[in-house]
Amino acid sequence: MDYILSWLIWLPVIGMVAIAFIPRDKEVLIKQSAAVTTGLQFVLTLVLWNNFDSKDGSMQFKEWAEWIPSFNISYYLGVDGLSLPMVILTGMLFFIGVFVSWNIKKAVKGYFALFLLLNTGVMGVFLSLDFFLFYIFWEVMLLPMYFLIGMWGGPQREYAAIKFFLYTLFGSVLMLIGILGLYFSCGKTFDILELTRVAPEALSSIMWWGMSAIKVIWILLFIGFAIKVPVFPFHTWLPLAHVEAPTAVSVLLAGILLKLGVYGIIRVNYGLMPDGVYWFSYALAFLGLINVVWGGLCALAQKDLKKLVAYSSVNHMGYSLIGMAAVVAAGEAHGANLKAAQAGLGGAVFQMFNHGTISAMLFILVGVIYERAHHREIEGFGGLASQMPVYTGVTAVAFFAGLGLPGLSGFISEAMCFIGAFPVYKGIVIASTIGILLNAAYFLWAFQRIFFGELNEKYNDLPEINRLELFTVIPLLVVTLFLGIYPAPYLDIISSTMDTIIEHVVSMATYASM
Amino acid sequence: MNNLQSLSFFYPELLLTLVILFAIIYDLLIDSSESGKVGWVLVFGLVLVAIAIWFQDSSKVTTLFTDAVVLDPFSTFFKLLIILATIFVSVVSLYSNELRDYRKGEYFYLLGIITFGLFMMVSSIDLIMVYVSIEIVSIMSFVLAGYLKKNTRSNEAALKYVVYGAFSSGIMLFGLSYIYGLTGSTNFFQIQQILASSGSESNSAILMAVVMILAGFGYKVSAVPFHFWTPDVYEGSPTTITAYLSIAPKAGAFAMMIRFFNQVLADGGAMSGLGYFSTTDLPWASLISLLAVLTMTVGNVVAIQQDNIKRMLAYSSIAHAGYMLLAMPVMSGDSIYAIMVYLVMYLFMNLGAFFVVITIKNKTDGETFDDYKGLGWEMPIVGITMTLFMVSLTGLPPTAGFIGKFYIFASLIQGGGSFYWLVVIGGVNSVVSLYYYLRVVKVMYFDGDRKDSLVSPPKVLTAMLLATAVPTMVLGIYWVPIAKWIKESLVFFIQTI
Secondary structure, three states: OOOHHHHHHHHHHHHHHHHHOOOOOOHHHHHHHHHHHHHHHHHHHHHHHHHOOOOOOOOEEEEEEEEEHHHOEEEEEEEOOOHHHHHHHHHHHHHHHHHHHHHOOOOHHHHHHHHHHHHHHHHHHHHEOEHHHHHHHHHHOHHHHHHHHHHHOOOOHHHHHHHHHHHHHHHHHHHHHHHHHHHHHOOOOOEHHHHHHHHHHHHHOOEEOOEEHHHHHHHHHHHHHHHHOOOOOOOOHHHHHHHHOOHHHHHHHHHHHHHHHHHHHHHHHHHHOHHHHHHHHHHHHHHHHHHHHHHHHHHHHOOEHHHHHHHHHHHHHHHHHHHHHHHHHHOHHHOOOHHHHHHHHHHHHHHHHHHHHHHHHHHHHHHHHHHHHOOOEHHHOOOHHHHOHHHHHHHHHHHHHHOOOOOOHHHHHHHHHHHHHOOOOHHHHHHHHHHHHHHHHHHHHHHHHHHOOOOOHHHOOOOOOOHHHHHHHHHHHHHHHHHHHOOHHHHHHHHHHHHHHHHHHHHHOOOOOO | OOHHHHHHHOHHHHHHHHHHHHHHHHHHHOOHHHOHHHHHHHHHHHHHHHHHHHHOOOOOOEEEOOOOEEEOHHHHHHHHHHHHHHHHHHHHHOOOHHHOOOOOHHHHHHHHHHHHHHHHHHHEOEHHHHHHHHHHHHHHHHHHHOOOOOOHHHHHHHHHHHHHHHHHHHHHHHHHHHHHHHHOOOEHHHHHHHHHHOOOOOHHHHHHHHHHHHHHHHHHHOOOOOOOHHHHHHHHOOHHHHHHHHHHHHHHHHHHHHHHHHHHHEOOOOOOOOOOOEOOOOOHHHHHHHHHHHHHHHHHHHHHOOOEHHHHHHHHHHHHHHHHHHHHHHOOHHHHHHHHHHHHHHHHHHHHHHHHHHHHHHHHOOOEHHHHOOHHHHOHHHHHHHHHHHHHHHOOOOOHHHHHHHHHHHHHHHHOHHHHHHHHHHHHHHHHHHHHHHHHHHHHHOOOOOOOOOOOOOHHHHHHHHHHHHHHHHHHHOOHHHHHHHHHHOOOOOOOO
16 A cells, blocks of 8 residues: 555556557557556555545655655655546546557557557546646647657648647646746745645745746746636637547547646645635636636537547536635635535535546447448437447437536536536526536537438448447446435535535635735 | 977877878778778777866866967867767767768768867867857868769759858958957957957957857857758758758857857856956947847747758757857856756757657658657657657657756856847747657657557667657756766866957
């Protein structure tokens, strides 16, 4: 148990090195190695969960080692209720991702090596407690992602890959400046826990360009994270990257990589700049509203099924933003409504997880139909229900989960976000119900066009979803259904940590500098 | 210290002179077809010189030759850096097809003479010595740039280089003469004393002089707007020489610039603290900031449009000079430290990138993007190392390039609010640079047909690629020993009053 977090991070690298030594024509062996590596990692995440003390809202399983003493950089890992669900999700989706990519034909060796490198980057971001380490892992993800989209993607893949890379790097550079600003104004440390203690006070007395340092750094970091989420207007890379990426990469992109943005905002912006939370919360909720409505409208207009699902991500992450903004409800100014703050932040974090499972499922299902029909035009199908009954059933559940049907997990988290946000942002919450409507509309309309009506003659002999594909979807379906009916295990993991965060934000915010 | 006594502190340079002389005589004795052996003589000699420098005790800073040059850890650091670059380039030159049809003896001992000139550059503390050492380096570079006699491009490069070089060193000399005229001395410290004690009436003359001197330095580090020679010379010269010019003379010029601005125009003790005061109220810090911003931006933006990889790397090296110049105006111990760290990182990644160009030119005889199509699959080692170098030049972690940028940016942020805008511009520039660096990767992997047969470059070239790639990777993850060594080297000779 001592080095379990290190194992989680470095296991994929071990797998990658192993794959590097396998001759490139032994494709099955390469795939098996990737499956074994990610499978082991998934099991380890479950072991971690089993040993995790959910009553404790602080960091657990901490590992610390000296790295670069002259800059106070250390190898510092830890896990709490905020990161644990994401770690489990990462383990699960990467494991499933291996099977989703089972049919990759081109350069199998390179594909799985990069896939595992990406895994290390993602895991590292969720587990690192040193800001420098965090940044390194954050950037390690970019290159594999670039290759995975650019090599194995669709027709416009090269453009999509470089656009993704440029966008994210732009955000990362701003983030780096923010990190350096924090380092020099908060007693020269990259330790996130230490910064969480020191930064709220240290920053409040510094002014840059006539603006409080809190605001400057908040904006720098926020843009870096917002591009990943993606928050409107930084979302334009996302539909393109999603559409061009191979199925497994879309799954990971929507399932995990987008969550890194939300995770970063909660971990870093909320932890280090509680005053900034108050300053920015209204804008955050408003951006959430735009995401919800804009994402919904865009999804409604799409002809390409994968693009529709991509825009649904923009729409769904909006709920998370609105929920996050509700943290301020716990402050005096809003009547110390702790329940609302808990519901809002908990909802946001829950939504992260649910969107991870639901969008992963949706992308896998889009991949299934694309594999068979070689196109994704919604209008090009019709009447598939009679041809592929099992596929239709599974897709129906996934779509319903996506539109937030009660009984499925998406409903609970969306409801929590709204319940939390309502006392503070009544107008925004009411307005964002339009988004829910749109959400239902685009999913149902797409479903109707694909599965009902006349069967397109071309697809008379479309084969049913096969076992391998079912194997990748069913676990996600079970999680969605289970958490929709009985969300307690999840809420149990996060609740103490959420309380700690809310406590921290509310008690450390001074308003003095604002 | 007088001339005779100085000789006992000068033995690495004397040894280097012996190596050069031996190489010249040896070249006369052997057959033209065996002229490559001179290269090995030079490499062996340089290793000996490096050992001599390593064991020379420079911690007791000493001025030599009646205050013309100085022996201090700072110069030792740069000397070792330059020797490393020369050794790398000499070894690769032996395996470059470009030079195959030429007699190579001269080539190698000219490289040796450049090395000697650079040694002088990094340790000179006298205006005359500054000028003479720059000229030693420049004239040898002119010859080497035109070494491919039968290639018109190479001839063009040499001629352009001569014209620009003569022009800018003329301007520089003119600037130096102003300084001499105003102060009556050529010694850095005496000049500083006189400037510090004189009033501000001659400020405009000094400003003129500084601008002119900057033209000379700017030419050597290829800073915009003194960069116009760079692309043509880099494209036309033998690639090995391009690689050399992109690192060694730049390192020398940076060392010289740091000395000049720190010890003539600032209070000389800038290293010890964060701030410094300018000897006169000259705005030279803003001048250099402007130069840095222009250099980065022009370098990066023009690099995007290049179709020739060598030329693209020429513009990229302009941009990198800009990143290093960024830290110059801060003139704190940390910012000089950052420049030194950056130079070490830059040495490995940039030399590596040029070695890949050489390897591929050996194979396809081309250096445009089209010649790189699909090579990543055909030559896995070349593909992977090139990806690493490109990523590192962009400044992405976990590679050496990121650490270099990290130190530069950190020193700027630490320098205070007046430098933040430089960080933002530097950051945006590295995003821009990503586009053209990744284009190389894109061409190597995404374009062209995948071939099933693998080709590996000659063993020595592979070894050289690895010798640059491994540090590029490792220094991005653990750079404590290097950082420590550089920290210890950050000791200047400073005149006590």
